[in-house]
Amino acid sequence: MTQPLQPHVVILGGGFGGLWATRALASAPVRITLVDRTNHHLFQPLLYQVAMAGLSSPDIAAPLRHILRQQRNVTVLMDEILAIDVAAKHVNLASGRVGYDYLVVATGARHAYFGHDDWARFAPGLKNLDDARLIRRRMLEAFEHAELESDPLIRAEWLNFVIIGGGPTGVELAGTLAEIARHTLPREFRRCDPRTANVHLVEAGPRVLASMPESLSAKAKAQLARLGVSVDTGQAVTGIDERGVALGERRLDARTVLWAAGVAASRLGSQLGGETDRVGRVKVLPDLSVPGHPDVFVVGDLASVTQDGVPVPGVAPAAKQMGAYVADVIRNRLADRESPAFHYRDFGNLATVGRLAAVVDIRGLRISGALAWFFWLFAHIFFLIGFRNRIVVFIDWIWSYFTYQRNARIIIGNSKDHDS
Amino acid sequence: MTQPLQPHVVILGGGFGGLWATRALASAPVRITLVDRTNHHLFQPLLYQVAMAGLSSPDIAAPLRHILRQQRNVTVLMDEILAIDVAAKHVNLASGRVGYDYLVVATGARHAYFGHDDWARFAPGLKNLDDARLIRRRMLEAFEHAELESDPLIRAEWLNFVIIGGGPTGVELAGTLAEIARHTLPREFRRCDPRTANVHLVEAGPRVLASMPESLSAKAKAQLARLGVSVDTGQAVTGIDERGVALGERRLDARTVLWAAGVAASRLGSQLGGETDRVGRVKVLPDLSVPGHPDVFVVGDLASVTQDGVPVPGVAPAAKQMGAYVADVIRNRLADRESPAFHYRDFGNLATVGRLAAVVDIRGLRISGALAWFFWLFAHIFFLIGFRNRIVVFIDWIWSYFTYQRNARIIIGNSKDHDS
Numbered sequence: 001m002t003q004p005l006q007p008h009v010v011i012l013g014g015g016f017g018g019l020w021a022t023r024a025l026a027s028a029p030v031r032i033t034l035v036d037r038t039n040h041h042l043f044q045p046l047l048y049q050v051a052m053a054g055l056s057s058p059d060i061a062a063p064l065r066h067i068l069r070q071q072r073n074v075t076v077l078m079d080e081i082l083a084i085d086v087a088a089k090h091v092n093l094a095s096g097r098v099g100y101d102y103l104v105v106a107t108g109a110r111h112a113y114f115g116h117d118d119w120a121r122f123a124p125g126l127k128n129l130d131d132a133r134l135i136r137r138r139m140l141e142a143f144e145h146a147e148l149e150s151d152p153l154i155r156a157e158w159l160n161f162v163i164i165g166g167g168p169t170g171v172e173l174a175g176t177l178a179e180i181a182r183h184t185l186p187r188e189f190r191r192c193d194p195r196t197a198n199v200h201l202v203e204a205g206p207r208v209l210a211s212m213p214e215s216l217s218a219k220a221k222a223q224l225a226r227l228g229v230s231v232d233t234g235q236a237v238t239g240i241d242e243r244g245v246a247l248g249e250r251r252l253d254a255r256t257v258l259w260a261a262g263v264a265a266s267r268l269g270s271q272l273g274g275e276t277d278r279v280g281r282v283k284v285l286p287d288l289s290v291p292g293h294p295d296v297f298v299v300g301d302l303a304s305v306t307q308d309g310v311p312v313p314g315v316a317p318a319a320k321q322m323g324a325y326v327a328d329v330i331r332n333r334l335a336d337r338e339s340p341a342f343h344y345r346d347f348g349n350l351a352t353v354g355r356l357a358a359v360v361d362i363r364g365l366r367i368s369g370a371l372a373w374f375f376w377l378f379a380h381i382f383f384l385i386g387f388r389n390r391i392v393v394f395i396d397w398i399w400s401y402f403t404y405q406r407n408a409r410i411i412i413g414n415s416k417d418h419d420s
Numbered sequence: 421m422t423q424p425l426q427p428h429v430v431i432l433g434g435g436f437g438g439l440w441a442t443r444a445l446a447s448a449p450v451r452i453t454l455v456d457r458t459n460h461h462l463f464q465p466l467l468y469q470v471a472m473a474g475l476s477s478p479d480i481a482a483p484l485r486h487i488l489r490q491q492r493n494v495t496v497l498m499d500e501i502l503a504i505d506v507a508a509k510h511v512n513l514a515s516g517r518v519g520y521d522y523l524v525v526a527t528g529a530r531h532a533y534f535g536h537d538d539w540a541r542f543a544p545g546l547k548n549l550d551d552a553r554l555i556r557r558r559m560l561e562a563f564e565h566a567e568l569e570s571d572p573l574i575r576a577e578w579l580n581f582v583i584i585g586g587g588p589t590g591v592e593l594a595g596t597l598a599e600i601a602r603h604t605l606p607r608e609f610r611r612c613d614p615r616t617a618n619v620h621l622v623e624a625g626p627r628v629l630a631s632m633p634e635s636l637s638a639k640a641k642a643q644l645a646r647l648g649v650s651v652d653t654g655q656a657v658t659g660i661d662e663r664g665v666a667l668g669e670r671r672l673d674a675r676t677v678l679w680a681a682g683v684a685a686s687r688l689g690s691q692l693g694g695e696t697d698r699v700g701r702v703k704v705l706p707d708l709s710v711p712g713h714p715d716v717f718v719v720g721d722l723a724s725v726t727q728d729g730v731p732v733p734g735v736a737p738a739a740k741q742m743g744a745y746v747a748d749v750i751r752n753r754l755a756d757r758e759s760p761a762f763h764y765r766d767f768g769n770l771a772t773v774g775r776l777a778a779v780v781d782i783r784g785l786r787i788s789g790a791l792a793w794f795f796w797l798f799a800h801i802f803f804l805i806g807f808r809n810r811i812v813v814f815i816d817w818i819w820s821y822f823t824y825q826r827n828a829r830i831i832i833g834n835s836k837d838h839d840s
Contacts, residue, residue: 038831039560039564039829039830039831040829040830040831056476056477056478056479057476057828057830057832058476058827058828058829058830059476061830063608063829063830065608065609066608066825066829068608069607069608070607074610075610075611076567076608076610077567077568078561078564078567078568078831079568095568095569096570129830129832130832130833133832140459141498144459144498147496147497147498148497148498148499148515149515150516187489187490188483188485188486188488188489188496189485190494190495190496191495389827391815392812392815392816392827395811395812395815396812405486407478407812408477408478409459409460409478409483409486410459410460410477410478410481410483410549411458411459411460411498412477412549412550412553413550
């Protein structure tokens with residue numbers, strides 16, 4: 001099956017960066033091995049919907065080997081990546097060693113707790129489907145605990161939710177959670193009233209959605225307030241435990257705390273022999289290769305790229321562009337051609353807050369409210385991988401829109417289990 | 421909210437028996453508390469589809485409190501049932517004690533290993549969504565291991581699957597697994613060939629689908645053989661370990677073994693003061709009450725009921741009928757009326773084998789093949805709870821029918837975790 005004379009491209013990570021690189025090499029004269037620890041590509045922009053019980057996991061994930069089944073020059077391996085040896089030009093997987101001619105590292109980032117790893121237990125973050133299922137369970141169980149609880153003080157704590165981090169994920173989680181409490185659940189409980197739930201969004205910086213223009217941050221804050229979310233900006237978290245969050249002298253009592261604040265790059269970035277930035281991203285050259293290792297490329301959230309003095313953001317379109325670009329660089333190298341430097345094309349920035357509430361900034365065109373929300377909706381359905389997923393997600397959303405219901409309100413697993 | 425003068429009916433278990441009892445008491449002058457350890461009603465007849473990655477969990481499950489939101493005389497509690505005290509007339513839940521005037525116990529059955537509990541680790545059974553997700557993960561990971569493995573003997577072991585138990589669940593799992601290996605996966609692997617997978621169905625009795633007429637058992641066996649399943653009847657399992665199954669002197673090497681053989685009734689049955697049968701089911705009177713405790717009823721898989729000398733089978737229609745019947749008995753008691761004895765109406769028996777392959781026995785009308793399969797399909801979609809679920813399941817199935825694809829092929833969680 002393999003053609004031993006063709007160069008071997010090893011791609012680590014099947015997210016947007018790795019998958020787009022793989023696809024862009026479809027007709028190139030190379031053998032490709034794509035390695036991921038999971039069996040699927042995840043449409044991360046909708047992950048919060050799985051966490052908030054609106055979509056089920058398979059709606060936003062597709063097996064990598066299914067996506068790539070017709071690309072005959074790819075072998076997909078579901079395996080753990082143990083280490084990278086750039087001097088010997090090989091990667092150690094749990095199942096054995098794989099040598100490469102070109103290496104594309106696209107292993108992304110995880111959420112991080114700024115040196116407070118003990119907070120992870122109390123405030124789960126959201127990066128993969130396991131995280132989403134854990135958050136879904138905690139959120140749904142909080143209302144169940146409130147229904148069972150006879151002490152009014154403890155019941156109120158079960159109905160308090162704190163979300164830390166005012167970026168797109170934090171805003172999405174807070175807005176959706178407020179809608180669930182106000183519209184989805186009320187008629188279904190007899191002892192507690194979900195409408196009395198409080199959702200707090202805490203952001204250390206001066207405003208939510210800091211990557212947006214200030215006017216849109218203000219719009220998003222107003223939309224959140226209309227949904228009933230209390231937004232606290234300029235408030236740094238100083239402690240988290242199972243009963244709530246400390247903000248300096250102040251304290252928010254809450255049994256459910258979600259983390260949407262910090263990220264740290266994949267630990268593999270430190271094994272490439274180059275320099276890394278504060279959060280562990282690899283500083284790459286204009287062709288996205290690692291200094292001193294022209295055959296090693298880094299794409300996506302793991303790459304630290306600056307353009308016109310501004311860092312390229314860790315978003316899906318940037319990862320896709322980097323993946324496709326690196327594929328071009330490899331083709332050019334094989335044909336002894338030069339490659340132009342990577343250039344990020346920014347098509348715009350959008351974030352959703354809730355029902356009919358979103359903000360969109362497209363090259364200076366700023367819209368908010370219902371129109372922005374419909375724009376967000378169609379953009380996400382359009383980009384969602386897989387024809388079947390698009391139909392089912394679309395039906396789910398139409399259904400949810402008219403009924404306020406959420407289809408994935410199923411608690412699986414026991415909260416006393418290890419959180420898998 | 422509660423009306424203290426009305427009698428209190430406590431219903432344990434939100435499966436078919438408990439849910440149908442609850443609904444049939446909608447207009448009765450009672451307060452109802454429905455307790456389940458999960459937050460959802462599960463459409464168990466399609467659970468094998470979740471295990472075989474054809475449907476996602478929310479497709480076949482709906483939150484109990486959502487189903488019952490408009491029935492104002494019901495309080496739903498998601499809680500663990502610790503013990504029943506029929507003398508003091510109360511139930512101990514993890515959150516506290518609940519007294520009752522009438523008790524309906526509908527906590528069903530679990531799979532059981534005939535005294536070999538150590539087999540559970542190697543051969544997971546299928547009763548709830550956690551089980552289904554575990555089986556899905558083992559099945560999908562087996563093919564991934566085969567792709568990674570370089571030793572041809574071990575690779576072959578990863579491509580061998582043994583299913584123990586030739587009842588409806590075992591037949592469904594075996595047929596579907598054979599289809600996945602032959603039709604869904606082949607183009608997607610580069611190093612191993614999923615078409616070389618072997619699926620063995622092992623049954624201790626003389627034939628598969630023993631509850632069916634012999635002619636239909638033979639048809640089902642022929643259908644399984646056409647799909648490539650090896651059926652071994654009259655073979656009792658004598659041992660299971662991580663490398664396979666022992667059948668007396670014979671051995672089947674296989675890294676994936678699934679258990680669809682024995683069931684044992686819920687342990688709560690032994691706390692009702694009545695007699696239990698060999699598998700722990702409670703022997704009830706003709707009105708489904710426990711001898712000596714006229715205010716305690718048992719319905720569904722936990723009840724041992726004999727009609728015309730034949731045991732009433734542990735199937736969904738029987739549980740629903742028992743639940744609705746007990747609701748009538750309680751209404752009659754409240755109005756000082758007598759109740760006729762429970763009578764099970766057998767509307768027929770059906771089992772699916774695979775694509776266009778099923779067997780149906782409706783009051784002596786016996787059909788098999790494509791017609792039986794369409795009958796099975798529409799019956800299951802019709803009975804599936806929730807309008808949205810029906811649409812989505814129907815789309816999923818049309819999609820799968822034409823593409824052979826399966827939408828839920830997502831491995832979540834790590835196999836090294838505790839299997840939650």
